[in-house]
Amino acid sequence: MTSQAKLLRTLRRVTVFIAVLGVVYLATRYQTITLPSTGCSPVARFAAGDRLIVDGRPRPLEKGDAVLVRDDAGRLQLTMVESLRETDGSLWCVSNVPECPGFSSEQAGWIDPSRVAGRVLFGWSL
Secondary structure, three states, X not given: OOHHHHHHHHHHXXXXXXXXXXHHHHHHHEEEXXXXXXXXXXXXXXXXXXXXXEEOOOOOOXXXXXXXEEOOOOOEEEEEXXXXXXXXXXXXXXXXXXXXOXXXXXXXXXEOHHHEEEEEEEEEOO
């Protein structure tokens, strides 16, 4: 085998290895969640039945971010960050659709950042 053929074979293996690592990274960091098709969405930019891409290790959250939060029963709740407390990073979350009340800090109080399961990057209708 010539040195050029060996180099090409090695490059192919390295490329496949990097591609596999990329797929593993994407699969462990992001997940797809589908909102229930019945009912409504408590966040105005999403509708019932939308599919959401969620970052399980989000960068620091900001006002206006849509997030998935675990409630006291351990269920995921879609809500929106209205404000952040500087001292401990706690979140004040709201539902911004009056016709569709959802999980809100008005009932739950300030939310510990450890209860955030992920930040919604975007959603689309099926």
